[in-house]
Amino acid sequence: MIANPPPLDLSAQRAAAPHGQETPLLEATDLHKRFGQTEALRGIDFAIAPGEIVAVMGPSGSGKSTLLHCLAGITLPDEGNVAFRGARIDAMSDADRSRLRRTAFGFVFQFGQLVPELPAIENVALPLLLNGVGRGPAEQQAAAWFPRLGLEGLEGRRAGEMSGGQAQRVAIARALVVEPGVIFADEPTGSLDSLAGEHVMELLTRAATEQGVAIVLVTHEARVAAYAHREIIVRDGRLSGADVR
Amino acid sequence: MSVPYALLGLLEQQPRHGYDLKRLVDRYFAPDHPVAFAQVYSTLGRLEQRGRVRVDQVEQAEGPERRRYAITDEGTRELERWLEEPLDAEPHLQASLFTKVVLAILSGRPVEALVDAERHAHLERMRELTAVRRTSPLPLALLADYALFHLEADLRWLDLTTSRVDELRRTILTIPEVP
Numbered sequence: 001m002i003a004n005p006p007p008l009d010l011s012a013q014r015a016a017a018p019h020g021q022e023t024p025l026l027e028a029t030d031l032h033k034r035f036g037q038t039e040a041l042r043g044i045d046f047a048i049a050p051g052e053i054v055a056v057m058g059p060s061g062s063g064k065s066t067l068l069h070c071l072a073g074i075t076l077p078d079e080g081n082v083a084f085r086g087a088r089i090d091a092m093s094d095a096d097r098s099r100l101r102r103t104a105f106g107f108v109f110q111f112g113q114l115v116p117e118l119p120a121i122e123n124v125a126l127p128l129l130l131n132g133v134g135r136g137p138a139e140q141q142a143a144a145w146f147p148r149l150g151l152e153g154l155e156g157r158r159a160g161e162m163s164g165g166q167a168q169r170v171a172i173a174r175a176l177v178v179e180p181g182v183i184f185a186d187e188p189t190g191s192l193d194s195l196a197g198e199h200v201m202e203l204l205t206r207a208a209t210e211q212g213v214a215i216v217l218v219t220h221e222a223r224v225a226a227y228a229h230r231e232i233i234v235r236d237g238r239l240s241g242a243d244v245r
Numbered sequence: 246m247s248v249p250y251a252l253l254g255l256l257e258q259q260p261r262h263g264y265d266l267k268r269l270v271d272r273y274f275a276p277d278h279p280v281a282f283a284q285v286y287s288t289l290g291r292l293e294q295r296g297r298v299r300v301d302q303v304e305q306a307e308g309p310e311r312r313r314y315a316i317t318d319e320g321t322r323e324l325e326r327w328l329e330e331p332l333d334a335e336p337h338l339q340a341s342l343f344t345k346v347v348l349a350i351l352s353g354r355p356v357e358a359l360v361d362a363e364r365h366a367h368l369e370r371m372r373e374l375t376a377v378r379r380t381s382p383l384p385l386a387l388l389a390d391y392a393l394f395h396l397e398a399d400l401r402w403l404d405l406t407t408s409r410v411d412e413l414r415r416t417i418l419t420i421p422e423v424p
Contacts, residue, residue, distance in 0.1 A: 202379065228372075
């Protein structure tokens with residue numbers, strides 16, 4: 001236990017350095033998580049550098065989504081700790097952890113992340129509005145992402161009226177609009193056909209690389225994992241032998 | 246199917262005659278496509294020349310002599326190397342991968358470590374191909390896609406096999422040795 005976790009400074013250390021040698025952006029040590037009788041995580045270590053893309057693979061039920069939720073501060077581990085830019089996520093107050101998720105993390109999931117009744121531009125601007133940015137500047141920042149993700153002209157289209165591939169690209173714009181340090185993507189192409197899936201991965205990884213954003217990418221698809229710099233394999237809540245540091 | 250390694254794996258268990266080896270190779274590794282006797286004997290001959298196996302007993306009752314083969318230390322080392330090192334990640338490796346999985350089960354070696362090493366090697370090759378398809382004109386990108394889909398198929402088969410490895414182990418270990 002750390003009695004006094006370092007203060008949360010969300011403006012510090014904008015992640016722009018290439019991945020590799022430097023201090024991890026996000027680091028987890030000896031994570032354990034239990035749901036009832038099920039041990040979902042049994043001592044996982046994980047680290048990701050700024051700008052690095054790491055695929056998390058493993059069979060269904062192996063613990064890969066639980067790992068992502070613990071890394072993102074959505075779920076708290078029973079044991080072990082998670083640090084983002086040196087600050088212990090697991091030791092933060094709920095309010096600080098929520099603020100961190102809104103301002104420093106982006107999320108792309110398989111389904112149901114957009115508000116279907118709202119136009120795409122408002123969906124993308126939503127995290128900025130929640131962070132206190134005014135509507136005008138928020139929509140201006142949001143609009144800048146549309147051409148970069150091949151969404152020109154779709155700003156006013158309701159999310160519920162878009163194709164799966166378009167909706168995922170809107171979700172990526174929404175994840176990137178807060179200029180996060182890391183994006184958590186859980187099966188981001190799971191509901192798409194091959195071509196739309198490749199397009200989404202291409203845009204996601206290119207935009208993340210340009211912005212120096214790290215990605216934790218949970219996927220069971222090898223072709224999706226091949227967009228990452230490296231992969232780890234989770235099996236029965238542990239890392240497979242070759243991935244243990 | 247990698248007949249030489251299948252033979253080395255079976256000989257690692259115990260010395261065997263060529264006839265028994267042929268029957269066991271068919272049962273464990275090639276139930277849908279029996280190997281020819283000639284291929285087994287010619288492979289044994291090459292393995293003997295290279296010092297991977299030796300004849301440890303010759304019987305002559307009636308008819309032609311029956312030679313019993315045993316694995317050498319060098320043969321055991323070669324088998325170990327093949328099992329531990331991932332295969333070159335090219336499409337259509339199922340037969341060799343299957344041989345590796347079955348040999349790991351037969352010899353009590355850990356299957357998951359072997360499978361994970363193969364997975365990392367496949368993904369490394371898929372990363373290279375993904376880089377090619379992202380930076381190449383369409384014809385080359387589509388060729389890279391072709392290889393990517395096939396490597397992915399290998400990996401999906403590997404996933405399926407891993408998820409059923411306990412069942413496979415039970416099945417294989419109950420196959421009677423003597424036909």
